[in-house]
Amino acid sequence: MQGQLDEAASAMEGEVIAGDSATRWQGALLDSRQVTGGELFFALRGAETDGHRFVERALEAGAAAAVVSQLVDCEGPIIRVRDGYEALHALTRSMRERAPQHLVGITGSAGKTTTKELLAAMLSERYRVARSPGNLNNTYGFPLALLGIDEDAEWMVAEMGMSEPGELGQVSRLGVPEVAVFTNVRPAHLEFFGSLRAVAQAKMELLEGLQPGGQVIANADDPEVMWIAGQHRGPVVTYGIESPEADVRAADIETSYPVGTRFRLLAGADGIAVEQWVELPLHGRYNVENFLAAAATALSLGVSGEEIAEAVRSVGPAPGRGQVHRLGEVTLVDDTYNANPSALVQALEAAASLPGDRHWAVLGDMLELGAAAPRFHREAGRAAVAAGFDPIYGVGELSRELVSAAAEAGASTDWWLTAEEAMAGLESPRAGDVVLVKGSRSIALGRVVRAMAQAEGETD
Numbered sequence: 001m002q003g004q005l006d007e008a009a010s011a012m013e014g015e016v017i018a019g020d021s022a023t024r025w026q027g028a029l030l031d032s033r034q035v036t037g038g039e040l041f042f043a044l045r046g047a048e049t050d051g052h053r054f055v056e057r058a059l060e061a062g063a064a065a066a067v068v069s070q071l072v073d074c075e076g077p078i079i080r081v082r083d084g085y086e087a088l089h090a091l092t093r094s095m096r097e098r099a100p101q102h103l104v105g106i107t108g109s110a111g112k113t114t115t116k117e118l119l120a121a122m123l124s125e126r127y128r129v130a131r132s133p134g135n136l137n138n139t140y141g142f143p144l145a146l147l148g149i150d151e152d153a154e155w156m157v158a159e160m161g162m163s164e165p166g167e168l169g170q171v172s173r174l175g176v177p178e179v180a181v182f183t184n185v186r187p188a189h190l191e192f193f194g195s196l197r198a199v200a201q202a203k204m205e206l207l208e209g210l211q212p213g214g215q216v217i218a219n220a221d222d223p224e225v226m227w228i229a230g231q232h233r234g235p236v237v238t239y240g241i242e243s244p245e246a247d248v249r250a251a252d253i254e255t256s257y258p259v260g261t262r263f264r265l266l267a268g269a270d271g272i273a274v275e276q277w278v279e280l281p282l283h284g285r286y287n288v289e290n291f292l293a294a295a296a297t298a299l300s301l302g303v304s305g306e307e308i309a310e311a312v313r314s315v316g317p318a319p320g321r322g323q324v325h326r327l328g329e330v331t332l333v334d335d336t337y338n339a340n341p342s343a344l345v346q347a348l349e350a351a352a353s354l355p356g357d358r359h360w361a362v363l364g365d366m367l368e369l370g371a372a373a374p375r376f377h378r379e380a381g382r383a384a385v386a387a388g389f390d391p392i393y394g395v396g397e398l399s400r401e402l403v404s405a406a407a408e409a410g411a412s413t414d415w416w417l418t419a420e421e422a423m424a425g426l427e428s429p430r431a432g433d434v435v436l437v438k439g440s441r442s443i444a445l446g447r448v449v450r451a452m453a454q455a456e457g458e459t460d
Contacts, residue, residue: 002027003024004023005019005021005025006022008065011090014080014081015079015080016077017079018078019065023065024038024064027040029041029058029144030042032061038063040091041054043069043084059075065079092142099152100153100154101155103158103177104119105158105172107181110343112137112160113134113135121314130150135159137160138161139171142158160172165193165201165202168202168203168206178214179215179297179301180210180215183289185199185200185222186343203224203228215236216235219240221240237299238296239296248266250266255353260281260283262280263277264276265277265278276308281315283354284346284347320334329431330433331434331435332452334449335351335436335438337441339366344383347438348389352434359434359435360393360435361435361436362393365395366439367443377398377399384402391413391427394413394416395421395422395443395445399415403415423448429452
């Protein structure tokens, strides 16, 4: 997105108080370190810092202008607004009227990013597509994602997330999606929501901005998602692996190697009849589920089964989301982006399907689970043993429960409080080992992955 400073100021009910009002801007940022040239830098106040401290740095780096809510002592183009956060949303609403032509919003407890990447690849077979970068999916990130797209985009595929009630509704109303995709509702954020149904109610806020007559894509294998779909009065397309009544399904799922799955895509949604073999270069049954969410959406928007199969041939996992690394004769699965109980079980099952002489795991705390956290970690320890992992290592205070349960179930275990301690204490993998590393992001198990890769010498 781009425009003149005076146009942006008008949309935000602000005023260009310094610089040439005809100067053009393109994109927006909240972090002065990310300025490459031409962006609007929004100086927002946060709990730990104040963006006004970095206005001078942003302008020196080439920002087209700084959007401020207080006077700053520096030279360069300045737009003054009453409130920076509200101004960011006002500009987003204004620019959303210009582009993209259509928008898909994707939400769920897990799988949003992978589904987004798969769907963007599929729609690109027929349309000009923009996607939200990384995980820019909340009330701060989504506006930056939308303001950063090209205005000729026919479709935007956007993650829409939340961490508290009301947040997803705000994001949805900013994006005004034409299609709402619900991947799953899992025990995540229970510390803030209290129950699975409360999480589902928060996810349902995606419907608040859905255009009249908009379509819902729903996971038929997830009861909470189907509850959400039941609240929608418009068209619903379902997908699933287990549900025989789903509109879009996968059958004859085969694990392939080095990494991937092969299956038949079957669909009958809205009169669409599809039977197409798909080779997906992502391992694990859960990625077949993510594929189906994307495929159900793409088929409903006119993309053929053949185009879908071709589009996903080169789609790889996002960083830290089930990436499989070959370290000589060792297979390392990096699933360190985040963790919740259901996602951990899926990651265990997927890693267990990879061929190897021994499967072992480094598992970190799963956070934001509230009072049920100890129980979930004990269940995770037992699930790891049941999946065939031994030894099992825990990292983080809550993971004491995990390794205790794993030890009771017969696995050899060890535990460390921090990733740094784990890096010092972990054994070196042996030839033929499959190693899964997974935990919540703040446990920083990505450091363990990088240390292993460096020690073993990554080959691909």
